[in-house]
Amino acid sequence: MTLVVGYAPGARGQAALHLAAMLARSAGDDVVVASVVPAPWVPGMARVDGEYHQQLDDAADRALDRAKELWPDGVRATYVRHRARSAPAGLLEIAHQHEASMVVLGSSSAGVFGHVALGSVTDRLVHSSTVALALAPRGFRAARDARVTRVTAAYGGSSSAEQLVVAAASVAAQVGAAMRVASFAVWRRPAYTTALGTDSEDLVLREWTDQVRETAHSAVAQVEGLAFAPHDLELVIGSGRSWAEAVEDVGWDDGDVLVVGSSELGPVAQVFLGSRASKIVRHSPVPVVVVPRARAEELAERAARTGTP
Known part of the structure; x- marks a missing residue:
């Protein structure tokens, strides 16, 4: 290529x-x-x-x-x-x-x-x-x-996000890199003077985290089922009071690359960043690869069919 x-x-x-x-x-x-x-x-x-x-x-x-x-x-x-x-x-x-x-x-x-x-x-x-x-x-x-040592795929919970994860995993396997699936939550807790009254907010965040982990397992299972899969795979969730904190929360190293997909509202064959993806991109401390939805679908289908990227 x-x-x-x-x-x-x-x-x-x-x-x-x-x-x-x-x-x-x-x-x-x-x-x-x-x-x-x-x-x-x-x-x-x-x-x-x-x-x-x-x-x-x-x-x-x-x-x-x-x-x-x-x-x-x-x-x-x-x-x-x-x-x-x-x-x-x-x-x-x-x-x-x-x-x-x-x-x-x-x-x-x-x-x-x-x-x-x-x-x-x-x-x-x-x-x-x-x-x-x-x-x-x-x-x-x-x-x-x-060289690229780890690929992190931003996961938003949609079907196209699953295809992006599989596509990113196939590329990670090709270059011999580890793989992460990452979701990000921005949670602005009200400025209470005491901890009293924050339990409901914490409960919502825990429930959201559990839901993301549950839905992400489908994408992780697809990656694990590939004939040619990354040597290491993990799921991480970053949270913080701002997008900068949430993105930084998952930790980054030299050799990391973040992969994000196009919004489902944009043209299939073109890159079109949605509001969440734009915020993630702008706060990334590592290189970012933005993949058109059609390209992610193509890579995912090829990996599932042949086991190669």
Whole structure:
């Protein structure tokens, strides 16, 4: 398979390169490092138009030369400059040309360091991409021999969430990684001056947790029934007074990747993040892979049928 990584000079571009190399090294994939250049408007008569676009081409070529210097040994990569009406459109065009399974992107420089932050390009793609997206936290760095060691699938309790878990498990097995199924609960307890009166709130949280564990067992059983399953599998539930606390509550290590699925309200063939998934993505301290529902269904069906991803 092939990964496309959108590269632009700066820390954001380096984070995307580090993540793409880790993912490709884990799965044995090829990588296309791409620099997208704005396509010209209707050709003008003035020579300055040509000079301006030549400057853009030269800048893109210099960026790709820098990417070559940063790229680690042992991972196959090619480098392309591509003209398109916009960066998101250009990256998807390259992905389709190379039949890529994923587009890898960095976070906005305006976001919180160490967390995923959506910029103009990533925000558009997480609501329109027809291929999976991998998002690197701001400032993400990985060792030159780093691999994915654990895959965490965000589970929301729907049938499509079960398919996402099976799809993520098949990929985890392929790369030799452990597997977690994770649900998150945000619970804002009223600011009582004593513990009196909080028992009902605690009871609701316990009942919700028990219900999630019960429904998640179906997804876990499907994973355990795969002919080619991850070597380790666990179910975890994170809770907190905010999404940041709930996501952090499950604990994260180097080599972790979080997988989330598209909302059932969006197009089947495209990525479309719902409100809960968006909050989880924005508070993730590890790389996030966002999978279109159709792609998750395809991977899950293939894993159940053949035992391979």
